[in-house]
Amino acid sequence: MATRLKIFLPFGLLILSVLIVPVSVMLISSLQNMDGGFSFSNYHQIFFSRYYRGAIYNSISISLITSLISLVISIIGAWALTKLSLSTKNILITVFNMSSSFAGVPLAFSLIILFGNAGIFKAITSTLHVHDALNIYSVTGMTFAYTFFEIPLGIMFFFPVLDSLSKEWFEVSDVLGASKMFFISKVIFPIILPNIVEIFVLLFANAMGTYETVYALMGNNLVSIPTVIGSLINGELVANVPLACAFATLFTVIMTIIVWLGNRVTNIKGRRIS
Amino acid sequence: MEKHADKVIAKIVIALISVYLVAPIIATIMYSFAKSWVNTILPDGWTLEWYLQLVTNSDFLSALIRSIILGIVTTIIAMCCFLPVVFYANVYDESIKARLRFITVLPFTIPGIVLVTGLVRVYANLPIPQMLVLLLAISLLSLPVTYQALDNAFIAHDFRAMFEQALILGDSPLKAFVKVVIPNIRVGMFIAMLLTFTSAFGEYVLTNIILGGNYETLKIYMYRLMQSNGQASSVLTTVYFFFLAVISIIMIAIMKRQGNKKVEEVGDTKKL
Numbered sequence: 001m002a003t004r005l006k007i008f009l010p011f012g013l014l015i016l017s018v019l020i021v022p023v024s025v026m027l028i029s030s031l032q033n034m035d036g037g038f039s040f041s042n043y044h045q046i047f048f049s050r051y052y053r054g055a056i057y058n059s060i061s062i063s064l065i066t067s068l069i070s071l072v073i074s075i076i077g078a079w080a081l082t083k084l085s086l087s088t089k090n091i092l093i094t095v096f097n098m099s100s101s102f103a104g105v106p107l108a109f110s111l112i113i114l115f116g117n118a119g120i121f122k123a124i125t126s127t128l129h130v131h132d133a134l135n136i137y138s139v140t141g142m143t144f145a146y147t148f149f150e151i152p153l154g155i156m157f158f159f160p161v162l163d164s165l166s167k168e169w170f171e172v173s174d175v176l177g178a179s180k181m182f183f184i185s186k187v188i189f190p191i192i193l194p195n196i197v198e199i200f201v202l203l204f205a206n207a208m209g210t211y212e213t214v215y216a217l218m219g220n221n222l223v224s225i226p227t228v229i230g231s232l233i234n235g236e237l238v239a240n241v242p243l244a245c246a247f248a249t250l251f252t253v254i255m256t257i258i259v260w261l262g263n264r265v266t267n268i269k270g271r272r273i274s
Numbered sequence: 275m276e277k278h279a280d281k282v283i284a285k286i287v288i289a290l291i292s293v294y295l296v297a298p299i300i301a302t303i304m305y306s307f308a309k310s311w312v313n314t315i316l317p318d319g320w321t322l323e324w325y326l327q328l329v330t331n332s333d334f335l336s337a338l339i340r341s342i343i344l345g346i347v348t349t350i351i352a353m354c355c356f357l358p359v360v361f362y363a364n365v366y367d368e369s370i371k372a373r374l375r376f377i378t379v380l381p382f383t384i385p386g387i388v389l390v391t392g393l394v395r396v397y398a399n400l401p402i403p404q405m406l407v408l409l410l411a412i413s414l415l416s417l418p419v420t421y422q423a424l425d426n427a428f429i430a431h432d433f434r435a436m437f438e439q440a441l442i443l444g445d446s447p448l449k450a451f452v453k454v455v456i457p458n459i460r461v462g463m464f465i466a467m468l469l470t471f472t473s474a475f476g477e478y479v480l481t482n483i484i485l486g487g488n489y490e491t492l493k494i495y496m497y498r499l500m501q502s503n504g505q506a507s508s509v510l511t512t513v514y515f516f517f518l519a520v521i522s523i524i525m526i527a528i529m530k531r532q533g534n535k536k537v538e539e540v541g542d543t544k545k546l
Contacts, residue, residue, distance in 0.1 A: 003447060007358040014355045018410045022392025023384065029395050077291045083284035090530075092288065094522045099295040101518055104478055105496050106511045110298035112500075113305050113508065120301060123315045152295055202382055209385030212478045216497055226387040233394055233483055241395050248391040255383040 023252070030246035042246035051223065052247075058139060059225040063207035066146035071200050073147070074154025078162050081155065093159070096152035103149035108216035111136055111145055137218055145217065146207050153206060157199045161192055194266040201262035205255050225251055299515055306508040324509045334510070337495035341475050344412070344491060348474035349467050351413040352420045357463070360421065361455065364428040365437065377421055386415055386479040393484065408484045415480070416473045420466050427462020465525055472521055476514070 033039045046052045081089060102110075115121045115136040125131070135141050165188065173183045211226035220231045225247055232244035306324060308317030328334050363370040389411065397407045433455055440450035456463065478493040487494060492514065499507035 004362075007362050010355040011359045014351075014410055014414060018393065018407070018414045019384075019389075022389060022396050024392075025396045026388075026392035029392075073291065076287055080284035080287035080291075083281050084288065090526060092292070094526055095292060095296065098515070098518050098522055099299065101472070101476065102299060102515065104476070105493050105500065106302070106514055107298060109496070109500050109504075109507055109511050110302040113301045113311075113504075114298055120311075120315060127315060148295060148298060151291065155291075205382035209382065209387060211385070211387040216500065226385075229387050229391060230483065233391060234486075241391065244391045245395060248388040251388050252384055259379050259383055 026245045026248050026252075029242045030249040032242050034240070034242065042243045043250075045243065046246060046250065052228065055223045055225050055228045055247075056250075058223055059208055062139060062143050062146065062224065063204050066143045066150055066207050067200060067203035069143075070147050070150035070154050070203055071196070073151050074158050074199075075162075075196070077151065077155045078158035081159055082163050093156070096155050100149050100152040100156070103210075104212035105216040107145070107148055108213050111148070111217065115141070137221070139222065142214060142217070142222060142224075145213060146210065149213070150203050150207060154199060154203055157202065158195070161195045161199075165191070197265045198262050201258055205259060208251070208255065302508050302511045302515070306505070306512040308505075324505045328506055328509045328513070331506075333490070333495060337490050337492045340489060341492040344409070344477065344481070345471040345475035347409055348412045348416060349470045351409060352416055352470045353463075353467065355413065356417065356420050356424055360424040360428065361433070361451070364425070365434045371425075374421070377417055381415065381418055386411075389415070390480055390483050393480075404484055405489070408480055408489075411480050411484070412474050412477050413470075415477075416470045419469045419473055423462065423466035423469050424459075427459040427466065431458050433458070461528060465528065468521055468525060472518070475517075 030042055031038055031040065033041050046056075081092060084092070113119055115134060121134070134144070136145065169187060170183060173187055178186075209226060211230060214222055214224060214227055215230060218227075220227050229244045229247050229251075232240050232247070304317065305311055307320050307322070309319040309321045309323075311317040359370075359374075363374065393407060393411055397404065436454050436458070437450055440454045441447065445453065476493060477491070478497070481489065481491050482494055482497075490498070492510070496507060496510050496514065499510055
């Protein structure tokens with residue numbers, strides 16, 4: 001018993017001090033007004049202010065679109081990866097790994113070089129006299145920017161799933177006279193559907209929580225849940241930590257429900273391949 | 275015949291995706307060697323001037339040292355907290371692993387920007403060093419990566435038998451752990467340490483909000499440079515990128531030496 005305590009003590013203290021206590025206080029604070037009294041005023045403010053509703057709307061729409069696009073591209077990418085030789089696979093996994101950890105300030109900076117107002121893309125389009133429709137400093141621009149870390153992340157999630165599919169299944173269905181389309185839609189798709197749901201949820205959640213890249217590209221000019229939290233804490237508007245806590249609570253509750261639902265779908269479907 | 279066509283399509287797909295993902299990195303590297311590059315397709319000329327400027331800049335060196343310190347201390351804290359637990363879970367009680375599963379979704383349900391609200395609320399006005407809060411919080415956020423990598427280290431040996439034989443032969447549990455278990459997991463431990471170090475080294479959100487720019491790490495310095503001097507910032511980004519590349523190459527080399535079985539686990543390590 002004493003040994004067990006010693007083993008779990010550092011871990012327990014860490015979890016308690018920087019996870020359980022802060023998250024509990026966050027939940028409680030979200031129900032307090034500025035004077036410390038109990039009230040729903042923070043939530044009232046979030047849902048009845050057009051500005052804050054806009055933040056929620058922006059976050060959800062950017063994350064939804066970017067994770068759907070990235071999901072499709074990463075399935076195709078992961079499939080292509082399984083067709084390559086082992087050494088090429090390893091090199092590419094390293095490349096994808098690096099490009100996903102490039103997210104944040106470095107990514108924001110390189111996107112400014114590429115697509116910013118004095119960037120390479122602008123130079124190319126103006127020499128070719130093509131109208132350049134992409135504005136990186138916008139909601140669409142952000143949706144585009146997120147794909148640079150969502151796609152590699154998705155590929156790294158999907159690769160082990162697709163790589164573990166048995167090659168013999170295709171041969172069996174081929175011998176039985178099934179077409180390739182039939183094989184993909186009736187055999188492979190049902191098997192990997194739970195993984196698709198699971199990975200979609202992770203990509204969506206990852207996009208929802210993205211702060212560094214948005215902040216580095218647009219400061220607080222793009223109104224999303226993370227940037228609103230950031231500016232409410234830093235006091236760039238007016239510091240209001242309880243309101244930030246309410247936003248954070250809302251975020252955690254939504255994400256926990258989505259991740260939990262995702263897990264349920266995965267478990268009901270059973271047969272996880274891994 | 276069809277198989278061959280598949281392979282060609284696969285190569286084209288991968289080439290397109292790689293070009294897309296690597297383009298920002300290549301552009302940054304080119305920018306860092308460019309004399310000036312505004313509104314033109316290619317730079318006006320090449321120079322090493324910006325590199326010299328950065329390397330001799332004392333702000334750069336102190337930011338680098340701060341990030342390294344952050345990385346090392348976080349790695350030590352993370353190892354002290356997680357290594358015993360992962361060891362116990364793998365060797366004595368597999369059922370703990372099911373309970374620890376919440377860890378894997380932690381970064382998705384409670385990302386840094388959410389966690390920081392609670393941290394600021396609880397600790398900002400307490401008379402404790404905010405640095406300590408930061409270090410502990412970064413260790414927590416590195417947990418999924420560290421946990422997964424450490425967990426992989428325990429595959430393949432019967433650690434329980436080893437550990438208990440050492441105890442019977444008269445070693446104290448701590449001594450047995452250091453003498454018998456650690457040498458057998460040193461490769462996996464090293465990978466876990468590298469991953470933890472990298473995630474702390476590149477941390478931005480918590481450092482920026484909790485310490486409010488008073489502790490200028492490499493990323494915060496990068497952000498400041500980005501606002502003022504694009505050229506210098508591109509050099510810093512390139513240096514940072516090479517740092518990531520070197521770490522990845524080291525890890526690939528280690529895993530290659532471990533044989534192909536381990537290589538497949540790279541995928542698992544990443545599947546957080």
